[in-house]
Amino acid sequence: MFRLLEQGRSGEDAVTIDLDGQPVRARAGETVASVLMREAEAWCRATPVSQARRAPYCMMGVCFDCLMLVEGEGLLRACQTYVRDGMKIRRQIGARHVVPSC
């Protein structure tokens, strides 16, 4: 849905995250939600109520629609979560199960 204005010089795109098992290139210092908005499948979860797909809506932490599973952290707002190299992100499908996350 979105595109980068400037393609970074080599090294600026150095971060790679794992989104549902697929490697996705990201810019150091950007949020998981902003990476997601450049993906063809720009949605982050299916709701617990009706399995409807949702995507980031407000990008500033007040709608909680961009909740995604971050390995080692649990369910976080993707718009408030900054990428790290090798970070594993999963789309949250339906209700979450209780598992130890930290």
Added chain:
Amino acid sequence: MLKPDLLIVGAGPAGMSAAVVAARAGLSVMVVDEQPTPGGQIWRGIEANAGTARGRALGAPYLSGLATVRAFRESGAVYWPSTRVWQIEPTLRTYVTGPDGTLMIQPSAILIATGAQERPAPFRGWTLPGVMTVGAAQILLKAPGTVPAAPVWIAGCGPLALLYAHQLVRLGGAVAGFLDTRMPAPLAGAARLAAGAVLRSGRELAKGAYWYADLHRRAGRYVRGVVDLQALGTDRVEGVRYRTADGRVEEVETSLLLIHEGVVPELHTARSLGCQTRWHAGQAAYVPVLNEWGESSVPGILVAGDAAGIGGAEAAIQRGRLAALRILSRLGRLPAGQEGAEAACRKALARALAPRAFLDRIFMPRENVFLPDDDTIVCRCEELRVRDLRGALSCSVGANQLKAFTRAGMGPCQGRQCAYTVASLIANVEARPMGDVEPFRVRPPLKPVRLCDVASLAEEAAPP
């Protein structure tokens, strides 16, 4: 436990300006903010963008934030970025979680400078992927510098929608169409307000008029008088259907729709502390009840910036400074020679607020922003539609009983997206003014927190 004189929540224009005044006067000041860098939403990413082409395209008001950020960095205030406040108790004891873990803070005073959020504007299909707010798109523009991949449709009204469209075009993006939901302003009253505003803030208004003219020229389509919207699609937005005041219904194809219907103060934090709020009819928003210093109804809790009522960045700076002066005076720490500071702040605040009544009037949201049709989802988290809530409201229940009956406002966003619509439905069903509707009670935590973070507090609380 940390015991600063002043804890400031939010590092935007108000929070930073208050921190500078208070820290320079010798108070111990802590500033916590969710973002990794200072600036708030308006100056988001300013330190990285200053001096770049993107920074220039974002405009002079954006770049002006650098001076405040620099003063803040040099002020001596302790700054905790990437940190969220998840609970403030009546004793002012505050719980935060950030890169250094979870901590308790016991300040002597708290300044809430949490800014604004976009007014929730429910319409059919507003939960579909591909519908997002103009503010969200602007955040993506500021960092990491992304624009809609295809010419975009924008719907709504308010200065931010015009500003974003202007910035987008300057940076090489394109507006496919603009669906203007602004109501024609009642001319007599608006003209009087306009005259006053032009006299005192001619330059700002000229800028706004220029954005408008620019948008008219550059947008592929410009549709006036849009009164109803529907985003079409199943798994994602495929199109938009809109209706105009004269009854015309049209559909356009798009995979991205940006929506904006103005901004409202962030009240969650203040309400969680029991601070009184009131309905501000001119801004069609709830605002905290404050005195001329920003002091709330709860002793020790002050509010400044857009969280105190929408006024923009310059007003936020002045309100932040006034709040800091008040805290200094309350703590008996006001340095000599500060007598002139208050007058200067009040003068600058009056100047900054001069065009506000006019702007509020011409960008007053349309009525069905608050009363969407029966099919529209009100509570995004629990997927409750207007009809689900109207059913429960057939007997007199307040917002809090409605929450218990239906789960509206009980999801992860804790009512941040549905509180306005719920209040307006209650006001509508019971024929009461918005100011009389009891708001959702805000339950802790203010932000999600992991059990292990709460548990980690035991070590700090344990006796040595």
